[in-house]
């Protein structure tokens with residue numbers, strides 16, 4: 001892979017921040033967008049914008065075709081059986097809420113148990129807490145060890161015939177841990193529980209095949225995979241989605257409406273009320289083409305190399321402590337500097353033109369468990385280079401000097 | 405001195421720095437110098453939470469004058485807190501309620517006070533004004 005040609009596809013990477021060339025290492029929050037995604041969205045509005053699934057006029061047909069073609073692209077990208085399993089949402093958060101409301105309504109009862117892990121993003125905690133309040137069900141939590149790995153023995157002892165759903169992250173956004181989801185799915189299925197995987201941090205970093213994984217539900221956001229904001233996917237097995245009631249309602253998702261009774265449209269439309277995010281879908285399709293043009297295997301290899309380089313460089317800095325040292329890690333390096341508050345460090349690092357994330361990463365429970373207010377997080381993606389890491393190291397050293 | 409006058413003084417101090425690093429070094433120094441709040445006031449009741457850094461604030465009112473004390477877990481935040489306290493302490497409730505704190509913009513720290521920064525400073529200013537309102541109401545001015 002030619003890094004220069006990759007970088008040249010991202011216009012934003014040539015801008016400056018605080019009068020220095022931008023080093024963007026906040027990819028866990030959102031990735032930058034390549035020209036082909038920006039152009040696809042622009043082309044949509046310049047040439048085919050129209051509402052979908054309604055008009056018989058030519059443009060509406062073009063827009064509908066483009067929109068539904070994008071859904072097929074997603075279906076093939078994740079290895080789903082049919083487009084009926086590909087529900088379009090605003091993003092991971094909405095996908096999880098859909099699951100919590102719809103699956104929760106139909107399948108979770110008083111005393112039932114839902115399992116999450118200590119590593120989860122708030123998006124994969126709070127909807128379950130609210131569901132548990134509504135249904136008087138119980139939330140169980142898989143603990144992590146000091147390296148930031150799930151304690152699988154503890155997980156097994158949490159499983160029982162009361163377990164109805166297990167919902168864990170594929171990759172932790174705060175620590176970078178890659179969770180053993182195949183094993184989790186297998187074990188959960190043995191007790192008859194369904195499994196949802198929060199794939200927000202994984203989708204741009206490793207090849208997904210939902211059929212091989214035998215996962216029941218999988219969620220992700222386009223904006224973390226070089227696509228636009230405000231669009232994401234909720235995958236569900238058809239047989240389960242069929243049994244689940246609609247969540248939000250309105251136009252598009254209905255079959256027949258009278259004031260006495262409404263029957264619902266078939267999948268996937270049952271879960272997609274209102275005018276969908278058509279430009280978002282077209283952008284998402286384009287981001288999939290971008291990922292496939294590079295190949296997810298190649299992407300993973302390049303990012304793993306950079307992760308190893310970054311881990312080595314950062315570990316060599318005196319006073320720097322890496323938080324999250326799982327054996328299997330994705331391209332995230334969370335760390336603390338001496339006793340410098342992450343907010344202070346982040347402020348100085350930002351002034352050096354390096355964008356990193358500081359704070360609790362919307363994952364307060366894991367920060368509390370480790371006993372820290374937050375971390376500084378560098379998250380790597382395909383356009384990052386060794387020079388980016390070197391600039392980060394320089395910014396870290398400057399920060400340490402200023403607070404010494 | 406009014407808040408405006410104190411703010412002007414601070415703006416003059418900051419005009420000496422033409423490098424962002426000098427400015428932040430100075431803020432770090434101010435952060436370390438901040439006269440901190442009594443331990444007993446570093447409690448949930450006085451906590452102003454932000455997602456990035458936390459601020460504790462207490463106030464007392466005597467002879468028509470308000471005095472603030474504060475602390476934060478982040479040093480740069482503490483530096484800015486120090487500036488705010490310098491400008492806002494030893495003032496009357498009315499002065500605190502009405503001053504728009506323009507000096508923060510002039511010294512280029514406005515970004516730290518935007519609500520999106522989530523570092524507790526925005527809420528701190530609001531809380532200072534709320535204290536002023538409460539003291540004013542209580543003293544029946």
Ligand SMILES: Cc1ncc(COP(=O)(O)O)c(C=O)c1O
Pocket residue numbers: 028029090091092093094121123124169171172173198200201221
């Ligand atoms: C692991 C994880 N889950 C869920 C989310 C929420 O994603 P979104 O804000 O796109 O809905 C994020 C985003 O930071 C995440 O990292």
